[in-house]
Amino acid sequence: MQIQPILAALKKHRLATTLIALEIALACAVLCNACFIISQRITAMHIDSGVDEAALATVQLTGYDSAQAADVDARALAALRAVPGVESVSLLNSIPFGSRRGTAGITTDAAGKHFGGVIEFYVGGPGSLRALGAKVIAGRAPQADDFHAFTGFMPDQGSVQITQALAEHLWPGADPLGKEFWMLKSHFRVVGVLKNLVRPDPTGWSAERRQWAVFLPAQPGPYLTGSYLLRASPGDLPRVLRDALASLAKAVPEVVIDREASHTLTDLRRDVFKNDRAMAGMLVGVITAMLLVTALGIVGLASFWVAQRRRQIGVRRAIGATRRDILHYFQTENFLIVTGGIVLGMALAFALNLTLMKFYELPRLPLYYLPLGAMALWALGQLAVLGPALRAAAVPPVVATRSA
Amino acid sequence: MFAYYLDLALRSLKRNKVLTALMILAIAVGIGASMTTLTVMHLLSGDPLPGRSQQIFYPQVDATPAGYAKGGPLDMLDYHSAVDLWSAHRADRQALIANSEVKVRTPDVSLPPLMVPMLATTSDFFAMFKVPFRYGSAWTAADAASRARVAVISSDLNDRLFGGADSVGKILRLKDSDVRIVGVLQTWRPSPLFYDVRAGRFAEGQTSSFYDKPEDVFMPFFSGLEVNAGNFWQFTCWGKVATPGHLQDAPCVWVALWVQLDDATKVADYRAFIASYAQQQKALGRFASTQTRMPSLMQWLVFNHVVPSDVKLQTWLAFAFLAICLFNVIGLLLAKFLRRSSEIGVRRALGASRGAIFAQCLVEAGVVGVVGGIGGWLRTLTGLWLVRRQPVEYADLAHLDLGMFGLTFAVAVAASLAAGFLPALRASGVAPALQLKTL
Structure with missing residues (x-):
C-alpha cells in the first residue's frame, strides 16, 4: 500500500484530519486514565480483609x-x-x-x-x-x-x-x-x-x-x-x-437493635464500597458513550469523504484498482489519522495523569495502559471506517464516465 | 433575514438526516453528561445559607498542650472554652452545638425504641440559621435558662412517630427523661449540613457524609447534655478520659460554636475578643498556645474540601467528554458546509457577502445547538435520575433548578456556535469562481 498519495490527499483536508486526530487524542487520554481509575477502584473493592467474611455476621446493640x-x-x-x-x-x-x-x-x-x-x-x-x-x-x-x-x-x-x-x-x-x-x-x-x-x-x-x-x-x-x-x-x-x-x-x-449496622460481613463490605462501585459504573458508562461518539464521528466524516471522492474512486477503479485497493486506501487513511491522534493522546494521557495525581492522590499511570489504549482506538477506528470503506469499494468503475 | 437563514438551515439539515442526527446526538450526550455533573457540583458547592453565610463565623481556640495542635486549632472546642466564649455574648447571635445519638420512645405510640441523631444547641440556632418551622416554635431563652425538658423535632421524625400531625405539646421519652415537643421543623435540607462540617481534610475526599440530613431532635444545650449524659463522644482527646461519654471536664474537643457578626467592625472586635481570651487563658495556665482562628462559613467549607473528590473528578471527565463531542461536531459541520461549496459559490456570485454566508452557517449550527440542547436537557434529567438512585447522601438533592435548566440551553447553543465558528469561517472563504467553474 502506498502511503504517499494518502498523505497528499489528507493534506487537502488538513482541518478535518486535525479535528479527528484531536478527538482521538482526547479520547485516548480519557480512556487510559478512566480505565486506570476503574482498575484502582476494583483493586480497592477486592482488598483482603484478612478475616473469614463469608462465615461472619455482626449484631449491634445501643441505647x-x-x-x-x-x-x-x-x-x-x-x-x-x-x-x-x-x-x-x-x-x-x-x-x-x-x-x-x-x-x-x-x-x-x-x-x-x-x-x-x-x-x-x-x-x-x-x-x-x-x-x-x-x-x-x-x-x-x-x-x-x-x-x-x-x-x-x-x-x-x-x-x-x-x-x-x-x-x-x-x-x-x-x-x-x-x-x-x-x-x-x-x-x-x-x-x-x-x-x-x-x-x-x-x-x-x-x-x-x-x-x-x-x-x-x-x-x-x-x-x-x-x-x-x-x-x-x-x-x-x-x-x-x-x-x-x-x-x-x-x-x-x-435496648435498640441497630439494624443498619447488623449485617453479614459480606453485606457490610458491599455497602462500604458502594461509592467505588457507583464511580466505576459511571466511568464505564462515560467510556462507552465516548467511544460511541468517537466512532460515529469517524463514520460521519468517512462517509462524507467517500461521497466526495466517488468520481475519483470510479476513475481509480476504471484504470485498474481492485475493490481491495480501494478498501485498503480508506483503512490505511483511518489508521494514519488514528495513529497521529494516539501519539498526541499518549502525551495527553500522561499530562492528565499528572494532574490527577496532584489533585486526587491517584498513583502514576502504569505504562502498559498506553499501548492498550492505542490498540483499543486503532480497533475502534478500523471498525468505524469499515462501513464507509466497503461502500467506497462498491463504487462501480462506470462512475468515472459520468460527469459529476 | 434571520427567518430566511432559518429556513435554509432547516432545509440543509433535512437534506442529510444521518449527519444531522449524528451532530444532534453528539451535542445532546455531551451536554447531558456535563450538565448532570455540573448540576451536582452546583448543588454540592453552593451556599447553604444564602444571604446570611457572610455573617456566620466559626471561632476556634486551642486548649491542647504545647506542640499538640501544630496545624492550627483543632476542628472543635473543649467544653470550657466553648461555654466561656458563648457566655460572653459578644456576637449578634451565637449557637453552641454538640452532637450525640439519643434513644427515643413515645409513651402513646407503640414503636420499638429507636436511636436518632440529636443536636444539643442554644436558642439562637434556629433564628441564626433561618430554620423553618411547620408547627410551634423554638424554645425560649427562659426555657433554656431553667433547663426545661423541651425539644424541637424534624419533620422526618414527626412523620415517623406522629404521621405528620401537629405534635406540639406531646411528650417524647429521650433516654430516661420525658421531654415536651415545642416545635416541629419543616423539611429543612441545607447542603452541605454546614454546621456539622469538620475533619474534611482528613477524609481523603470521601466527604459525601457532609450532605446528610439534619438531626432529628434538637434540645437546649445544657438540658440536652443532662438528658443524654453518657452518650457524647469526643472529636479527639489529648489525654485520658476518666468518664467516657461525659466530656465536660475531659481533655477533649467535642463542642462547636457558631457566631453571627453583622458587620466588619464586629468581626474585627470578635477576633480581638477570642485573641484576648486565649491570652488570658494562657496567663491562667489553662492554654499552652494562643493560636486562634475564625474562618467565615464559606471559608470553613473550603478548608474542609466539602465537595467529594469523586464529584469533582466526574465533572472534569464530563467536560473532557463534551470537548470530544464538540470536536466531533466541528468535523461534521465542516464536512457538511464544504460539501455545499458549489451552492455557496452560486450565492456568493449572486451577491451574498462573506458575512451573509458566515451568518447563514452559524444559524444552521445554532439550530443544531437548540435541538441538541433539548436532547441534552432530557439526558440531564435522565442523568440526575441516575444520580438520585446512587447510594450517596446527597442523592435526594439532585434536581434541575430553573437556573441550571436555562444554563443547559445556553451551554448547548454556545457550544454548537463555537463548534460552528471554524467551519462557517471556512465556508465563507469559498472562492465563487472556482466553484462555478466545476458546475
Whole structure:
C-alpha cells in the first residue's frame, strides 16, 4: 500500500484530519486514565480483609447505660448462643467494614514524641480473634491471661497482634515481635503478627493505610458490650442472623437493635464500597458513550469523504484498482489519522495523569495502559471506517464516465 | 433575514438526516453528561445559607498542650472554652452545638425504641440559621435558662412517630427523661449540613457524609447534655478520659460554636475578643498556645474540601467528554458546509457577502445547538435520575433548578456556535469562481 498519495490527499483536508486526530487524542487520554481509575477502584473493592467474611455476621446493640451493660450483655449473649446453627458468639468493639470504635493515634515512644500514625484498635473478648479467622503469621495468638479487664475507654496495657502492614510501617525491616507502642499513657507490646486485618472504614484512608490495625485482647466490660461477632457456616448465615435479631428483640426489648449496622460481613463490605462501585459504573458508562461518539464521528466524516471522492474512486477503479485497493486506501487513511491522534493522546494521557495525581492522590499511570489504549482506538477506528470503506469499494468503475 | 437563514438551515439539515442526527446526538450526550455533573457540583458547592453565610463565623481556640495542635486549632472546642466564649455574648447571635445519638420512645405510640441523631444547641440556632418551622416554635431563652425538658423535632421524625400531625405539646421519652415537643421543623435540607462540617481534610475526599440530613431532635444545650449524659463522644482527646461519654471536664474537643457578626467592625472586635481570651487563658495556665482562628462559613467549607473528590473528578471527565463531542461536531459541520461549496459559490456570485454566508452557517449550527440542547436537557434529567438512585447522601438533592435548566440551553447553543465558528469561517472563504467553474 502506498502511503504517499494518502498523505497528499489528507493534506487537502488538513482541518478535518486535525479535528479527528484531536478527538482521538482526547479520547485516548480519557480512556487510559478512566480505565486506570476503574482498575484502582476494583483493586480497592477486592482488598483482603484478612478475616473469614463469608462465615461472619455482626449484631449491634445501643441505647443502654454503662450501668445496665453487664445485665444487657448477659441476656444478649445467652439469647445469641441459643440460636441454632451459631458456631460462636464473641465481643469485638470494631467490625471489619462495620462499626468503628477504636480509631486512635499511637506513638512509638513513651514520651509521645514519635508519632506512628492513626490506627484501628480491634478490642476483642475471648475467642474473637479465632472467630475472625485472622491468620497469625509470626509470634502467637492471644492466651487466656492476655485478656485484661478494663473500665475506661480502652485497656491501659496489653499484648497485641499487629498487621504486617502496620509493623512494616512502624519498624521497617525489623522484627516487630516484642516491640512496644503507646496510645497516650496506655502501653502495648507486640506478641503476634497478623497477615491482614482491614480497618472498618478502608475507603476513608489512603491505600497503604487500609490495613493499619491491631487486635487488643480484653475482658468484656462496660465499654466492650453490645457489639457481637457471630460465626456460622456460610450457607446458613443469613438465616442465623435473622433468627439472632428476632430472639434479641425478645431477650432485650428495652435496648435498640441497630439494624443498619447488623449485617453479614459480606453485606457490610458491599455497602462500604458502594461509592467505588457507583464511580466505576459511571466511568464505564462515560467510556462507552465516548467511544460511541468517537466512532460515529469517524463514520460521519468517512462517509462524507467517500461521497466526495466517488468520481475519483470510479476513475481509480476504471484504470485498474481492485475493490481491495480501494478498501485498503480508506483503512490505511483511518489508521494514519488514528495513529497521529494516539501519539498526541499518549502525551495527553500522561499530562492528565499528572494532574490527577496532584489533585486526587491517584498513583502514576502504569505504562502498559498506553499501548492498550492505542490498540483499543486503532480497533475502534478500523471498525468505524469499515462501513464507509466497503461502500467506497462498491463504487462501480462506470462512475468515472459520468460527469459529476 | 434571520427567518430566511432559518429556513435554509432547516432545509440543509433535512437534506442529510444521518449527519444531522449524528451532530444532534453528539451535542445532546455531551451536554447531558456535563450538565448532570455540573448540576451536582452546583448543588454540592453552593451556599447553604444564602444571604446570611457572610455573617456566620466559626471561632476556634486551642486548649491542647504545647506542640499538640501544630496545624492550627483543632476542628472543635473543649467544653470550657466553648461555654466561656458563648457566655460572653459578644456576637449578634451565637449557637453552641454538640452532637450525640439519643434513644427515643413515645409513651402513646407503640414503636420499638429507636436511636436518632440529636443536636444539643442554644436558642439562637434556629433564628441564626433561618430554620423553618411547620408547627410551634423554638424554645425560649427562659426555657433554656431553667433547663426545661423541651425539644424541637424534624419533620422526618414527626412523620415517623406522629404521621405528620401537629405534635406540639406531646411528650417524647429521650433516654430516661420525658421531654415536651415545642416545635416541629419543616423539611429543612441545607447542603452541605454546614454546621456539622469538620475533619474534611482528613477524609481523603470521601466527604459525601457532609450532605446528610439534619438531626432529628434538637434540645437546649445544657438540658440536652443532662438528658443524654453518657452518650457524647469526643472529636479527639489529648489525654485520658476518666468518664467516657461525659466530656465536660475531659481533655477533649467535642463542642462547636457558631457566631453571627453583622458587620466588619464586629468581626474585627470578635477576633480581638477570642485573641484576648486565649491570652488570658494562657496567663491562667489553662492554654499552652494562643493560636486562634475564625474562618467565615464559606471559608470553613473550603478548608474542609466539602465537595467529594469523586464529584469533582466526574465533572472534569464530563467536560473532557463534551470537548470530544464538540470536536466531533466541528468535523461534521465542516464536512457538511464544504460539501455545499458549489451552492455557496452560486450565492456568493449572486451577491451574498462573506458575512451573509458566515451568518447563514452559524444559524444552521445554532439550530443544531437548540435541538441538541433539548436532547441534552432530557439526558440531564435522565442523568440526575441516575444520580438520585446512587447510594450517596446527597442523592435526594439532585434536581434541575430553573437556573441550571436555562444554563443547559445556553451551554448547548454556545457550544454548537463555537463548534460552528471554524467551519462557517471556512465556508465563507469559498472562492465563487472556482466553484462555478466545476458546475
